[in-house]
Amino acid sequence: MNESLSPKRKVYGVLLQGFIFLCTGITVALLVGLLGYIFYQGLGHISWKLLSTARSALEDTIGILPNIIYTLYIIFTTLLIAIPIGVGAAIYLNEYVVNKRFVQIIEFAAETLSGIPSIIFGLVGYMFFCQKLKLGSSILAGSLTLSIMILPTIIRTTQETLKTVPNTYREGSFALGATKWYMIRTILIPSSLDGILSGAILSIGRIVGESAALIFTAGTGYVLVKNYFEALQTSGGSLSVALYVYVYEHGEFGVGFAIASILMLIVFTVNVATKAVKKKI
Amino acid sequence: MKIRVMLEKVMNVILCLSGVTAIAAVFVISLYMLINGVPAIQKVGLVPFLFGQTWRSTGSNPEYGILPFLLTSVYGTFGACLVGVPIGLMTSVFLAKIANSKIAGVVTGAVELLAGIPSVVYGLIGMLVLVPNIRTIFHLKTGTTLFSAIIVLTIMILPSIINVSVTALKAVPKEYEEASYALGATKIETIFKVSIPAAKSGIAAGIVLGIGRAVGEAMAVMMVAGNVANMPSFFKSVTFLTTAIAKEMAYAPNGSLQKQALYSIALVLFIFIMVINMVLNILLKGRKEK
Amino acid sequence: MDIIKTRKLNLYYGTFQALKGIDMDIAEKEITAFIGPSGCGKSTFLKTLNRMIHMVPGVKITGEVSYRGKDILSNTIDETNLRKNIGMVFQKPNPFPMSIYDNIAYGPKLHGNTNKAQLNDLVEKSLRGAALWDEVKDRLKKSASGLSGGQQQRLCIARALSVSPDVLLMDEPTSALDPASTMKIEELMIELKKDYTVVIVTHNMQQATRISDKTAFFLVGELIEMGKTDDVFSLPKDKRTEDYITGRFG
Numbered sequence: 001m002n003e004s005l006s007p008k009r010k011v012y013g014v015l016l017q018g019f020i021f022l023c024t025g026i027t028v029a030l031l032v033g034l035l036g037y038i039f040y041q042g043l044g045h046i047s048w049k050l051l052s053t054a055r056s057a058l059e060d061t062i063g064i065l066p067n068i069i070y071t072l073y074i075i076f077t078t079l080l081i082a083i084p085i086g087v088g089a090a091i092y093l094n095e096y097v098v099n100k101r102f103v104q105i106i107e108f109a110a111e112t113l114s115g116i117p118s119i120i121f122g123l124v125g126y127m128f129f130c131q132k133l134k135l136g137s138s139i140l141a142g143s144l145t146l147s148i149m150i151l152p153t154i155i156r157t158t159q160e161t162l163k164t165v166p167n168t169y170r171e172g173s174f175a176l177g178a179t180k181w182y183m184i185r186t187i188l189i190p191s192s193l194d195g196i197l198s199g200a201i202l203s204i205g206r207i208v209g210e211s212a213a214l215i216f217t218a219g220t221g222y223v224l225v226k227n228y229f230e231a232l233q234t235s236g237g238s239l240s241v242a243l244y245v246y247v248y249e250h251g252e253f254g255v256g257f258a259i260a261s262i263l264m265l266i267v268f269t270v271n272v273a274t275k276a277v278k279k280k281i
Numbered sequence: 282m283k284i285r286v287m288l289e290k291v292m293n294v295i296l297c298l299s300g301v302t303a304i305a306a307v308f309v310i311s312l313y314m315l316i317n318g319v320p321a322i323q324k325v326g327l328v329p330f331l332f333g334q335t336w337r338s339t340g341s342n343p344e345y346g347i348l349p350f351l352l353t354s355v356y357g358t359f360g361a362c363l364v365g366v367p368i369g370l371m372t373s374v375f376l377a378k379i380a381n382s383k384i385a386g387v388v389t390g391a392v393e394l395l396a397g398i399p400s401v402v403y404g405l406i407g408m409l410v411l412v413p414n415i416r417t418i419f420h421l422k423t424g425t426t427l428f429s430a431i432i433v434l435t436i437m438i439l440p441s442i443i444n445v446s447v448t449a450l451k452a453v454p455k456e457y458e459e460a461s462y463a464l465g466a467t468k469i470e471t472i473f474k475v476s477i478p479a480a481k482s483g484i485a486a487g488i489v490l491g492i493g494r495a496v497g498e499a500m501a502v503m504m505v506a507g508n509v510a511n512m513p514s515f516f517k518s519v520t521f522l523t524t525a526i527a528k529e530m531a532y533a534p535n536g537s538l539q540k541q542a543l544y545s546i547a548l549v550l551f552i553f554i555m556v557i558n559m560v561l562n563i564l565l566k567g568r569k570e571k
Numbered sequence: 572m573d574i575i576k577t578r579k580l581n582l583y584y585g586t587f588q589a590l591k592g593i594d595m596d597i598a599e600k601e602i603t604a605f606i607g608p609s610g611c612g613k614s615t616f617l618k619t620l621n622r623m624i625h626m627v628p629g630v631k632i633t634g635e636v637s638y639r640g641k642d643i644l645s646n647t648i649d650e651t652n653l654r655k656n657i658g659m660v661f662q663k664p665n666p667f668p669m670s671i672y673d674n675i676a677y678g679p680k681l682h683g684n685t686n687k688a689q690l691n692d693l694v695e696k697s698l699r700g701a702a703l704w705d706e707v708k709d710r711l712k713k714s715a716s717g718l719s720g721g722q723q724q725r726l727c728i729a730r731a732l733s734v735s736p737d738v739l740l741m742d743e744p745t746s747a748l749d750p751a752s753t754m755k756i757e758e759l760m761i762e763l764k765k766d767y768t769v770v771i772v773t774h775n776m777q778q779a780t781r782i783s784d785k786t787a788f789f790l791v792g793e794l795i796e797m798g799k800t801d802d803v804f805s806l807p808k809d810k811r812t813e814d815y816i817t818g819r820f821g
Contacts, residue, residue, distance in 0.1 A: 463661075
């Protein structure tokens with residue numbers, strides 16, 4: 001009875017436990033190391049000049065203001081396209097479709113989309129939006145491509161919140177004589193705002209980090225144009241794309257790390273915001 | 282009254298259109314992949330295309346064999362899993378079974394951030410930290426190797442593996458674990474002999490998701506692998522399926538066999554990913570039905 | 572001989588006291604039944620005997636519990652060995668998601684037995700001991716989840732027997748089963764008491780009268796009365812016991 005655990009079992013336990021801690025340690029250390037390195041190398045290179053000017057070949061200076069603005073344009077345009085479609089799709093799935101098979105097909109399509117690598121999106125976006133629809137290499141073409149890419153995220157997060165809206169709300173609205181669309185507009189959409197918001201935030205993270213899908217569709221342009229509508233038709237590189245171009249094609253590592261630091265700050269903000277919204281839900 | 286009925290009908294159509302957008306997108310993507318990917322394969326021949334060991338897309342006597350890319354993608358992914366799966370799985374065990382909620386929260390946050398790091402940032406750090414160090418440590422001519430790519434991919438697939446495995450491990454019924462404890466098993470024995478086997482289909486799903494991520498990754502790999510069409514070898518510069526496309530897309534002339542061949546590579550990659558997705562779906566469904 | 576003894580056993584979940592000063596002696600090779608309304612502490616008490624209760628966060632225990640003279644509340648006790656000696660069968664059948672064979676072999680392997688021939692013998696012996704051998708001998712390699720609820724529960728009993736325990740704790744083992752399966756398990760328990768000490772928590776008073784030698788009645792964390800089953804049911808000493816067994820509450 002007082003004989004304790006056999007040595008073999010003891011060793012087994014200690015070794016495996018050690019292995020678990022070691023692996024978790026590696027995971028955490030990787031993150032800390034990566035973040036530390038990025039900020040250590042990057043923060044020093046962030047200057048007001050870098051942030052507030054455009055790249056100039058004449059003066060041989062680098063500025064990322066156009067890339068910042070183009071990133072914002074791409075985020076805005078992509079969400080503008082994807083949110084109505086994604087929310088619409090979620091509502092359609094949750095409120096309209098009676099045929100279970102059809103729901104499954106749409107959900108399967110959304111899952112498939114989310115598994116397709118971004119380079120394929122880039123390629124098809126290039127063929128379809130840039131060439132077929134003759135949009136050329138432009139912010140609009142890039143945003144359209146990204147909209148398809150983030151659609152599954154928006155559909156999923158919206159669907160999740162729609163499912164939490166109690167049926168009594170719907171019944172209550174119908175009992176007052178509301179039509180279906182009226183009920184959706186006044187009851188469902190307001191109560192699923194948090195889900196839509198969290199989908200939008202997640203998508204921003206994805207858009208900001210995206211490069212492969214944008215490089216073929218929105219291009220690598222760095223010339224600032226006058227306004228949003230003009231920008232839609234011109235080639236514009238997002239921050240991630242600019243990072244790639246500066247580092248891989250020009251060997252400008254300092255600028256690369258400066259952009260990487262900005263990207264990580266955005267990623268960090270996105271993560272915190274997602275958590276905050278999720279808590280609210 | 283009439284306007285209302287109209288509105289109702291219009292909205293119905295609009296919502297239905299939104300609903301089928303995803304289907305349409307998948308359809309269009311598949312269609313484009315096929316239409317644009319098949320011609321070059323027809324011209325080159327399926328076997329020489331898939332199993333040809335030489336890719337020389339420019340020059341007077343071009344050859345379009347993608348075996349180097351195919352094998353590199355397979356080896357690279359396999360290598361990333363070899364290291365990434367144990368680390369990822371053990372981290373998920375820690376998160377799901379060992380850590381208290383406070384520590385688990387911190388580690389989960391770390392994993393989420395890791396997932397959020399853009400691939401170009403991985404590429405940047407790979408270029409600056411991995412590549413030169415690998416070059417000096419192993420006395421190579423160049424540090425842009427399959428090995429560097431494997432390390433980058435390993436880190437990139439960790440979050441996918443961890444997230445899905447944690448969910449699967451947490452879903453293991455408490456009763457299984459209780460039964461194991463009641464037979465005199467220790468915590469570690471219970472985790473490794475009951476919890477992990479019981480969560481195996483979910484863990485497999487996480488691994489497959491990671492495989493999908495590794496196979497599809499382009500930019501980070503592009504920046505560290507050297508992009509030479511060598512047959513895969515640990516310490517040589519190599520080209521993956523994804524980077525083979527990305528590298529030449531910008532300057533391959535429209536309508537040329539070269540560009541068509543790039544689309545064919547994309548088709549191969551696409552089929553690859555579709556198969557992976559299918560496996561993933563089966564694994565996840567299997568778990569739900571239980 | 573008394574195999575398990577408790578003295579002044581108090582148990583707290585946080586600030587809530589779930590067991591209040593329990594003194595009990597459990598005799599060897601008998602069936603002892605715990606009865607009482609839901610939440611009376613009988614399951615908690617049962618789980619204290621093999622320290623399964625220690626897995627609940629925030630549990631605090633005072634008093635004494637001894638098994639064959641050894642203090643099992645001590646921090647130095649080897650939990651794995653204790654649980655090998657004091658086996659447990661749960662309310663809901665909980666076979667592992669493995670084959671029938673692997674379910675039974677799990678425990679012996681755990682405790683260091685890897686000899687194939689010995690394992691085969693043990694599996695057969697345990698399944699026979701749980702009166703399941705004839706039903707499953709042709710499909711030992713099949714998944715345990717294909718068995719009926721009653722068979723699964725007997726499999727769990729066999730699994731508990733596989734590590735040759737001394738005591739078997741059963742936490743409402745038949746509450747999830749149909750009457751026919753319940754009967755089988757009750758017969759099995761009477762069979763088991765030849766070799767094992769059995770402690771069973773039950774909601775079903777008829778079950779207690781049918782199978783147990785001793786009965787303990789719990790109420791809101793207290794042991795109200797314990798004695799020979801016949802005595803407790805025919806001549807309860809305490810008014811509250813009488814009220815419970817005559818169905819006036821619970």
